[in-house]
Amino acid sequence: xxxxxxxxxxxxxxxxxxxxxxxxxxxxxxxxxxxxxxxxxxxxxxxxxxxxxxxxxxxxxxxxxxxxxxxxxxxxxxxxxxxxxxxxxxxxxxxxxxxxxxxxxxxxxxxxxxxxxxxxxxxxxxxxxxxxxxxxxxxxxxxxxxxxxxxxxxxxxxxxxxxxxxxxxxxxxxxxxxxxxxxxxxxxxxxxxxxxxxxxxxxxxxxxxxxxxxxxxxxxxxxxxxxxxxxxxxxxxxxxxxxxxxxxxxxxxxxxxxxxxxxxxxxxxxxxxxxxxxxxxxxxxxxxxxxxxxxxxxxxxxxxxxxxxxxxxxxxxxxxxxxxxxxxxxxxxxxxxxxxxxxxxxxxx
Numbered sequence: 001x002x003x004x005x006x007x008x009x010x011x012x013x014x015x016x017x018x019x020x021x022x023x024x025x026x027x028x029x030x031x032x033x034x035x036x037x038x039x040x041x042x043x044x045x046x047x048x049x050x051x052x053x054x055x056x057x058x059x060x061x062x063x064x065x066x067x068x069x070x071x072x073x074x075x076x077x078x079x080x081x082x083x084x085x086x087x088x089x090x091x092x093x094x095x096x097x098x099x100x101x102x103x104x105x106x107x108x109x110x111x112x113x114x115x116x117x118x119x120x121x122x123x124x125x126x127x128x129x130x131x132x133x134x135x136x137x138x139x140x141x142x143x144x145x146x147x148x149x150x151x152x153x154x155x156x157x158x159x160x161x162x163x164x165x166x167x168x169x170x171x172x173x174x175x176x177x178x179x180x181x182x183x184x185x186x187x188x189x190x191x192x193x194x195x196x197x198x199x200x201x202x203x204x205x206x207x208x209x210x211x212x213x214x215x216x217x218x219x220x221x222x223x224x225x226x227x228x229x230x231x232x233x234x235x236x237x238x239x240x241x242x243x244x245x246x247x248x249x250x251x252x253x254x255x256x257x258x259x260x261x262x263x264x265x266x267x268x269x270x271x272x273x274x275x276x277x278x279x280x281x282x283x284x285x286x287x288x289x290x291x292x293x294x295x296x297x298x299x300x301x302x303x304x305x306x307x308x309x310x311x312x313x314x315x316x317x318x319x320x321x322x323x324x325x326x327x328x329x330x331x332x333x334x335x336x337x338x339x340x341x342x343x344x345x346x347x348x349x
Contacts, residue, residue: 005329027083050122066079096122098121124154133241133256146177147175154167177301181309202232220273275287334349
């Protein structure tokens with residue numbers, strides 16, 4: 001029986017990612033863990049609804065023994081047994097992120113003996129988590145290069161704070177995981193000359209997305225043909241996003257500005273545009289958020305015998321450095337981070 005790993009949930013960024021990554025790695029490795037001081041770095045410590053949904057999903061997937069699985073709990077123990085594939089439905093019940101629930105159980109299901117299908121209900125476009133579009137455009141295509149094939153279908157968007165969204169997922173596992181080498185964007189100058197800009201809105205006046213479009217055109221002189229406006233009439237609540245997609249030969253990145261109450265449409269547009277500009281100027285293939293997302297599957301691939309992976313990104317976020325600590329607690333791998341004077345960061349794991 002593997003020895004229980006003790007995790008301090010207040011370390012590093014002190015949020016829910018420490019819990020989710022611990023659950024994912026425990027399922028894959030079979031190592032039990034105890035996490036204390038859950039989300040100690042947040043205004044409301046302890047498990048919230050979306051974290052509890054992730055715990056419940058991991059418990060079902062791994063037939064796990066668990067204690068402390070209740071709202072507000074700051075201590076949890078988790079001991080998985082056998083991973084099972086199948087058809088599952090997990091509902092957050094609030095606008096909490098369904099994409100983060102997916103990323104908790106995806107590593108185990110991408111290594112399962114049979115395909116699985118998931119129905120996930122809750123928030124799909126939440127400013128505190130990767131929107132579903134980010135997974136579809138940026139994350140899942142790279143995961144496919146590692147091995148597993150994951151397809152999603154949006155049934156209904158769920159914007160913060162109303163939630164009520166839903167999407168379906170089909171996971172075809174990989175018998176063996178492959179390494180990923182992502183140290184350049186590829187294609188000569190890298191990013192395509194003109195990105196794609198998608199403006200999404202629901203139950204809000206059209207002038208909001210029109211102002212966002214005009215602001216980006218004013219700042220960039222991009223042609224109108226790069227813009228796509230999508231009204232999501234089946235959303236249960238209002239919502240607005242600006243998404244700028246930067247595609248190159250080896251990778252696609254997505255940068256998002258979220259509409260909020262009392263925040264000008266022009267500021268939402270500039271939030272997304274400034275992220276895009278920072279990425280282009282950094283001359284790296286992997287953006288800050290994607291770097292954090294990639295570490296888990298790449299570390300698992302190496303742990304299971306693949307050659308080491310490597311990627312080039314910006315200087316790592318606190319989320320990413322915390323993630324590295326958790327990976328090293330569960331996986332028997334070396335992780336080397338080399339920071340360059342120009343702000344780029346090379347990660348090998």
